[in-house]
Amino acid sequence: MRTALTVLGIFIGVAGVISLLAIGEGISQEAQRQIEGLGADNIMVRSVKPLNIPDAAASSFILPYGLLREDYALLVETIPTIKSALPIREMRRMVRYADNSIEGRVVGCTPEYAEVTRLFIERGHFITDAEVKMMQNHCVLAAQVVERLFPYEDPLGRRVYLQEHNDYYTIVGVCRDRPPTAAIGGSLDAQDFSNDIYIPISTMRKRIGDTVVMTSGGSREGETVELNQITLRIDSISNVQKTAELVEQMLEKNHGKLKDTAVIVPLELLEQAKRTKMMFMVIMGLIASVTLVVGGIGIMNIMLATVTERTREIGVRRALGARRSDIVRQFLVETIAMSVLGGLVGVGIGLLCPLAVDTTRAIVKSVAPEMIAGLPDVMRDVTPIIVPLSIPFAFCISVVIGVMFGLYPAYRAAQMDPIEALRHE
């Protein structure tokens, strides 16, 4: 029982090191995966709804802002490091088929969109150059939209209905399902591809136009946006930083004081994520180390008491021929055995961390889902990934702690005068 309490500190520390590092690793890997999903050689230029509306626009309720087609043309023409540029316009619209409807995101784009955003076609085909050129009213549906609108039928060849525009679009392709990326700092909105309907951007301009009006609670408000996003593919990663600066300069010149654009460089985000991870790991490591030190102090405490209790025995052993070093070794071995035991248990518990996190999450979800919803996405879905090095590291630390904190009590034991010790108790 006393042994168990003694090693408690050690095993909590070890389990803590492993678990915390695993959680940190899990979070950082997830964040990195998402950022990488955006493409390290990409730059996203997005239109951002400005917060300070200039007076002229305040009087009308239709707000023009954001990237212009002429921005797009300018970027493509003047910056040589841009390999390809993707114009994108998106808006939320009601999409119907027969009795089913869904509030989807209509995305006007070009054929390159699928490749750049890593979108895969399950059946049919994505938007083609011909369709863009001809401004055809074709569309490609995301997997979940298909599920919602066509639970029993094959969507290819059928037509969906855009209610607000009284317009039909023929389905020419269906996408493979794709998990959403989460919001990652700054100006990047969460990209949820599950409700997307892709149409040629030229078709969107012709049939829907740049202006979108929304009715909400009795008042009407609208916005005129030519492009929501331009995704730039840069020819090499080493040019990304420079290009981003050029793009920013150009936009500033064209858009003046209106802060209606944002340049997102996933590469920067990646670097930042790496730095954050490093800091996180270090802090976690420190916290866990403090726990281990506390555990070590606990061991030293117990060992000092044990040595006092066994004073007589120490005297006897010395009388029978034990040297001081024999006594030191005897108690040190006991201490190391305890801390190794604590270390092993700690490793065992630490390895269970992913399981524990999942179980906790499941329980909290069923009992108090609002709590979960409040957490940032990355934390919500985190799956701890055990850092392999952390296991021998934590274990070694536990042995070292055992030696360090066991040395003093063992030394005390060895320094006892055998005659005094024999007289004890």
Next chain:
Amino acid sequence: MKLAAKLEDLTKHYVLKSETVRALRGVSFDIPEGDYVAIMGPSGSGKSTLLNLLGCLDRPTSGAMYLGDANVAKMNDNQLSYTRATRIGFVFQSYNLIQQLTVVENIEVPLYYQGRLSKSDRARCLELAAMVGLADRLSHRPAQLSGGQQQRVAIARSLVNDPYFVLADEPTGNLDSATTDEILRLFENLNQLGKTIIMVTHEDEVSRHAKRIIRLRDGLIQTDERKENRTVLN
């Protein structure tokens, strides 16, 4: 005649709260092999101090003590420990067996601290256990033994390293009279087999069994009598 031990003008002083206590003031005697000596004296006579010096648990302030031809007085801590492990056997009043070890393991301890524990050593331990009458309790722990049985284990332990002498400190102090007789008989048997025995006691009943009685008083030897009616070994 071979000597188990030779003490030459041994003194021991120590400082207690800025006062110098002269526990031993010059003690000399020889202990031939095969002798059976009882050391007696009132408290404060230096009995315990002499015991500690004989047991190599302490170093004298001056004088010499020879175990064989080694002068123990000049040894450092490690050498003293080694001497204890190889040349001296202890028997204490309160047995002082190690609770976590079995009978056999307890007997082995001095050999363990010599740094050797071979098969023949193991066999020897078993022999000694049999000699003191505990062959059937080899794997028992001290808590499962009576006082007399524990003392027997201690005696077996004291013999395992074939010591120059067995040093017994009031070995029957915690035993009832019947067990006391048993143990004293055991000591006599050992002595007849040739073992040298030095016993510290304050009871005349016990010292009666020895061949020689050394009485201490105030740090010096008062008397050193050999019992003529006992067989004197040559």
